[in-house]
Every structure is written in C-alpha cells, then in structure tokens.
Amino acid sequence: MSREYTRFSINQRLQHIFMFVPFIILVITGFPIKFPDSAFWSMVMSAVGGIEMARSIHRFAAAIMIIDFAYHIIYVFHNIFKNRPSLSELYLLPNKRDGQDIVQNLKYFLFLTDERPRFHKFSYIEKFDYWAVFWGMFIMAGSGLVLWFPVQVSTFLPGVVIQIAYVAHSDEALLAFLAIIIWHFYNVHFNPRIWPANKVWFKGTLTEEEMEHEHPLELEEIKAKEGTAK
Amino acid sequence: MPAMIYNRSKILILGFLFLIGIGAQAQQADAENCNLCHGLALLGISGPENSIRSFEVTAESYSHSTHRNVICRDCHTDINQFPHPETVQKVDCSKACHITKPFALTGYSHIEQSEAHLISAHGWNPDYSDEKNEAKPDCKYCHNNEFRNVIEDDALSTSTKHCVRCHEGAGLAGVILHVNSHSGHRTASASIKVVDLCSSCHANESRMNQFDVNLSQVAGFERHFHGKALKKGLDEVANCMDCHRNHLNLPADDPNSSIHANNIQQTCSANGYCHDDATATFAVSAIHSEPTTENNPIVFFTEWGFILLTAGTMALLFAHILLDFGRWGIDAWMRRKKR
Incomplete structure (x- = not known):
C-alpha cells in the first residue's frame, strides 16, 4: 500500500467547506438579483422561494462565510505565533520561485521543454486561488456589509461609498464566480491529469504518486528530513 | 380646456348591427340608462385622419372600474340633451360628483390632485405651445389604463408602505379608509x-427629447437595486411615485420638490416607513444616474476597473487552461500514435 501524506488537517478542510457551501448559496441567491431579466436565474430564484427568502438566505450564508474567513485569519496568526516559522516556511507567500515556475510551465506548454515545473507545497496556481479568495473576501464582505447597512454606513462614510459598494459587489461577484467555475474547477476537477476530482479537500491526504506528480519538491524535502532524522 | 371636435355627420351607427345582450349585466350607476346606446359594441364616430373613436362602454369595464358608483353625468357634466351636442368638453377631474367625502358630507372631487398636477412638471407650462403641453400626461394618461381600471385579483399591492408614503397627511383614519377602499375595490396594483407606466414616456427617446428630459433615468433606475428588486417582485421597495410623488412631481431644483436637496432626506425616510433615519449623506447617493466621467467619475472608473480586471484575469486564466489542456x-x- 502506498504511503499517504497529510496535506490538509481536518480543521483546514472544514474551513474550506464552510467557505464553499456559503459561496454556492450566495451565488444562487445573489445572481438572480444581478440578472433580473435572465430566465435561468429567475427559475433559480423561484426554486429558492422568491426574492424575500433569497435575501434572508443570502445574508445568513454571508454571515457564515465572514465568520469562516475571520476564523481563518485568527487561525493563521495563531499558528504563526505558535510555530514561529521562517519566512521561507510560509509556503503560501508568493516568491521568486513562482516566477521561474510560470516560465517553466509556459515553456512546457509550448513544447520548449518536457520538464514540468517541480512544485513545492503550493504551486503558483494554488497560491493564486488562495490570494484571489483573500482579495475577494475583503471586497465582497466589505461591499456586502455596506449594502446591508447603507444608512448606518452613511453616518461615517460619504454617500459615494454606497454606490461603489453596489458596483463592486455585483462585479466582483461575477469575477469570483467565473474564477471558481473556470479556473478552480479546471485545476481540481476538469484537468485531465486530475479528472474526475482531486479528493484532497475531503480526504486531506495525497498518495505518494500524487505527491511525486504535483508536489515533488515538497516530497523531496520530506524525504530528506526523514533521512537526516534516521 | 380644448374641446373635442368631431363631425356628427360621420357618426357610425355600426353598433346597431350588434344588438346582442351586452347591456344585460347590472349597471350599478347607470341610473339614466346611458348604456342603452353606449353598451353597443362598435358605437363610435370617425375622427380626423380616419381614426375611429369608440363610444362603447362595456358593462364589464364599467362595473369593474373605480368609478362604477359614479353616474355618467357626474363627470360628463355638459351632456344635458339627447342627441348630445356636437362638441363636448373633456372631463374635468376637479369637479365634484355626487359621491360624498367620508366625514365631510361635501361632494367628492379630485381637485387636490388636479391642482397638484397642474403645477407639477407634468402640468400646464405657459412657455410651451399647446401641442407640447398636450403631449404631457393628463389625468387620464395615467389613470385611464388597465392598471387602474381593470381589476386583477392577484395584483393587489402586498405592501401598504406605498399608500402611506403619499397619504402621510391623511392621518390614521384616512390611511385606514384609503387602504380599506383600495383593498375592497381591488384597484391597487x-x-x-x-414603473412600466412612467417608462412608457420616460424611456421614449423622441418624447423625452421634446421636453429635454434626461432619457437615462429609466435605465438608471433599472440597474439599481430598487429597479431590480421590483422586477423580482419585492413590492415594498420604492417605485417612481414613492420618491417623485404621484401628482406633485416637481423637478429637483424646485424647493417644493420631494427630491430637492432639502427634502430628499425626508423622502428617503418616508416618515420612517422606508430608510428610517436616512442621513443626508445617504440621501444624496444618486439612485438612478448612469455613471459618466462627468457626473460620477469615481463610480464610472470603479465600474470600468472591474470590467478590465475581470476581462484581463479571465483572459489570462483561460489562456493558461487552454495551453495546459493543449499540451496534455x-x-x-x-x-x-506511437503505440
């Protein structure tokens, strides 16, 4: 039996679930209002139970997502203070290697080389996903709260903020939706090397074979550490 | 008021060919038996340019209209003889009829509304030609349409907020009477x-150019939350009338206007029925302008920023996916092939 490598703890997997379940709910309760003339989204809205129901559900799901995100921030800082990692051990931070990996991958795509870039724990693709959500959360939660409490917000911010929030909430929602169903779904589902699904979000582990294929550098490092430990 | 002029020699008595029991249905207020003739289908006269003006009042439409308890001559006051005179006056909605006002015992009339309309943006402007003035909506343009006349059982407004916004001065008794009357008569819609009614003119380019009115208001309303939510059936959000008033709609620079800078805050709050405690800052955040580089550069560039960000990001991600898939x-x- 091949060895399993832990990639995501149960805590991290739950954070992902509490992010994507509200995300789906927010899309199906929000897009019918963004596209009021669309027959498809009107059908979705009827299925949800009409606009008043959709608005209540939207805010409930939003609250869950914001709590999940806040929890994640606390989680990250808690771990940083607890484990005191060096900068190079903060694997999600973009670094010089990502640039080299992008160049290497483009060369590979264009048959200039047969070597795929060798990724560490997080490839630049995964880093992009992570930071896109990070940026998206600030835009969506910030603008969403402005639209939720417009009168209260106007007591300390200029009125144009409400208009910006309206535009930003609607437009960033579309960007996030497209990024998820095209980019994220390709990378974890539709990519023929992955198809039908990368189960790591559920299982939390990768096999040795998967590690060799997707995170060879990390595997190398794990093995090297084990080697020195022995 | 200009009189309608039709040539009596051209009266079409087509109606007599259809002597079928149309008037059979009970006519609550037809005490003078006007429907003996006016109940006939196709009773009418030919007007200018071969237009045909129907004088038919079907039992169905009459007995279901708001005015079904008002006898014909309460409004058509100058019809005192038969056959009727060649020229008749247009109905003046400010005249009192035999219906009495609750608690007042005076004849009911629409004079308040009529006077408000007269000085409103939709009223008679002495600087305009007669033709231009007549292109403006009169009482009947808005009220003589299916949304006030024909009752739709399921179309009753679900929110009484709309009533209160206009009838705020009516007091509780007035509101109860009015709501009761509207729900009993089921004429509210x-x-x-x-929005559809207002859009019938305000989204019409040639009409709006005639009056030099900004055409983008309807489109601007529709892209904002109120417009979208109304389309999706959230009845309590503001429609055109809630902010602009139904009769006394005045341009924003008129100090008496509900949308004047001094009054807009009060309008948004609508006596606490809508955006309770609306601040002045909240009230000035334009609700239906289409952002341009001039009127709202921040929002304009935010919007374009997002369009470019979305298009750019998706183009890069899509290219990456295609290259990846292509190589595979x-x-x-x-x-x-090798095998």
Missing part, C-alpha cells in the same frame, strides 16, 4: 406597473 492533449495523441 403591483408596484412594477407604476497533444501528448496523449502522440503516445497513442
């Missing part, structure tokens, strides 16, 4: 129909 596909094809 869905809020979105108000060609590799797979080559492997198969």
Whole structure:
C-alpha cells in the first residue's frame, strides 16, 4: 500500500467547506438579483422561494462565510505565533520561485521543454486561488456589509461609498464566480491529469504518486528530513 | 380646456348591427340608462385622419372600474340633451360628483390632485405651445389604463408602505379608509406597473427629447437595486411615485420638490416607513444616474476597473487552461500514435 501524506488537517478542510457551501448559496441567491431579466436565474430564484427568502438566505450564508474567513485569519496568526516559522516556511507567500515556475510551465506548454515545473507545497496556481479568495473576501464582505447597512454606513462614510459598494459587489461577484467555475474547477476537477476530482479537500491526504506528480519538491524535502532524522 | 371636435355627420351607427345582450349585466350607476346606446359594441364616430373613436362602454369595464358608483353625468357634466351636442368638453377631474367625502358630507372631487398636477412638471407650462403641453400626461394618461381600471385579483399591492408614503397627511383614519377602499375595490396594483407606466414616456427617446428630459433615468433606475428588486417582485421597495410623488412631481431644483436637496432626506425616510433615519449623506447617493466621467467619475472608473480586471484575469486564466489542456492533449495523441 502506498504511503499517504497529510496535506490538509481536518480543521483546514472544514474551513474550506464552510467557505464553499456559503459561496454556492450566495451565488444562487445573489445572481438572480444581478440578472433580473435572465430566465435561468429567475427559475433559480423561484426554486429558492422568491426574492424575500433569497435575501434572508443570502445574508445568513454571508454571515457564515465572514465568520469562516475571520476564523481563518485568527487561525493563521495563531499558528504563526505558535510555530514561529521562517519566512521561507510560509509556503503560501508568493516568491521568486513562482516566477521561474510560470516560465517553466509556459515553456512546457509550448513544447520548449518536457520538464514540468517541480512544485513545492503550493504551486503558483494554488497560491493564486488562495490570494484571489483573500482579495475577494475583503471586497465582497466589505461591499456586502455596506449594502446591508447603507444608512448606518452613511453616518461615517460619504454617500459615494454606497454606490461603489453596489458596483463592486455585483462585479466582483461575477469575477469570483467565473474564477471558481473556470479556473478552480479546471485545476481540481476538469484537468485531465486530475479528472474526475482531486479528493484532497475531503480526504486531506495525497498518495505518494500524487505527491511525486504535483508536489515533488515538497516530497523531496520530506524525504530528506526523514533521512537526516534516521 | 380644448374641446373635442368631431363631425356628427360621420357618426357610425355600426353598433346597431350588434344588438346582442351586452347591456344585460347590472349597471350599478347607470341610473339614466346611458348604456342603452353606449353598451353597443362598435358605437363610435370617425375622427380626423380616419381614426375611429369608440363610444362603447362595456358593462364589464364599467362595473369593474373605480368609478362604477359614479353616474355618467357626474363627470360628463355638459351632456344635458339627447342627441348630445356636437362638441363636448373633456372631463374635468376637479369637479365634484355626487359621491360624498367620508366625514365631510361635501361632494367628492379630485381637485387636490388636479391642482397638484397642474403645477407639477407634468402640468400646464405657459412657455410651451399647446401641442407640447398636450403631449404631457393628463389625468387620464395615467389613470385611464388597465392598471387602474381593470381589476386583477392577484395584483393587489402586498405592501401598504406605498399608500402611506403619499397619504402621510391623511392621518390614521384616512390611511385606514384609503387602504380599506383600495383593498375592497381591488384597484391597487403591483408596484412594477407604476414603473412600466412612467417608462412608457420616460424611456421614449423622441418624447423625452421634446421636453429635454434626461432619457437615462429609466435605465438608471433599472440597474439599481430598487429597479431590480421590483422586477423580482419585492413590492415594498420604492417605485417612481414613492420618491417623485404621484401628482406633485416637481423637478429637483424646485424647493417644493420631494427630491430637492432639502427634502430628499425626508423622502428617503418616508416618515420612517422606508430608510428610517436616512442621513443626508445617504440621501444624496444618486439612485438612478448612469455613471459618466462627468457626473460620477469615481463610480464610472470603479465600474470600468472591474470590467478590465475581470476581462484581463479571465483572459489570462483561460489562456493558461487552454495551453495546459493543449499540451496534455497533444501528448496523449502522440503516445497513442506511437503505440
């Protein structure tokens, strides 16, 4: 039996679930209002139970997502203070290697080389996903709260903020939706090397074979550490 | 008021060909038996340019209209003889009829509304030609349409907020009477129909150019939350009339206007029925302007920023996916060929 490598703890997997379940709910309760003339989204809205129901559900799901995100921030800082990692051990931070990996991958795509870039724990693709959500959360939660409490917000911010929030909430929602169903779904589902699904979000582990294929550098490092430990 | 002029020699008595029991249905207020003739289908006269003006009042439409308890001559006051005179006055909605006002015992009339309308943006402007003035909506333009006349059982406005916004001065008794009357008569309609009605002119380019009115107001309203929510059936959000008033709609620079800078805060709050405690800052955040580089550069560039960000990001991600898939596909094809 091949060895399993832990990639995501149960805590991290739950954070992902509490992010994507509200995300789906927010899309199906929000897009019918963004596209009021669309027959498809009107059908979705009827299925949800009409606009008043959709608005209540939207805010409930939003609250869950914001709590999940806040929890994640606390989680990250808690771990940083607890484990005191060096900068190079903060694997999600973009670094010089990502640039080299992008160049290497483009060369590979264009048959200039047969070597795929060798990724560490997080490839630049995964880093992009992570930071896109990070940026998206600030835009969506910030603008969403402005639209939720417009009168209260106007007591300390200029009125144009409400208009910006309206535009930003609607437009960033579309960007996030497209990024998820095209980019994220390709990378974890539709990519023929992955198809039908990368189960790591559920299982939390990768096999040795998967590690060799997707995170060879990390595997190398794990093995090297084990080697020195022995 | 200009009189309607039609040539009596051209009266079409087509109606007599259809002597079928149309008047059979009970006419509550037809005490003078006007429907003996006016109940006939196709009773009418030919007007200018071969237009045909129907004088038919079907039992169905009359007995279901708001005015079904008002006898014909309460409004058509100058019809005192038969056959009727060649020229008749247009109905003046400010005249009192035999219906009495609750608690007042005076004849009921629409004089308040009529006077408000007269000085409103939709009223008679002495600087305009008669033709131009007549192109403006009169009482009947808005009220003589299916949304006030024909009762739709399921179209009753679900929110009484709309009533209170206009009838705020009526006091509790007035509101109860009015709501009661409207729900009993079932003439109130869905809020979105108000937008449809206003849009029938305000989204019409040639009409709006005639009056030099900004055409983008309807489109601007529709892209904002109120417009979208109304379309999706959230009846309680503001329709056109809630902010602009139904009769006394005045341009924003008029100090008496509900949308004047000094009054807009009060309008948004609508006595606490809508955006309770609306601040002045909240009230000035334009609700239906289409942002341009001039009127709202911040929002304009935010919008374009997001369009470019979305298009740019998606183009890059899509290219990456295609290249990745392409490499895999060609590799797979080559492997198969080798075998």
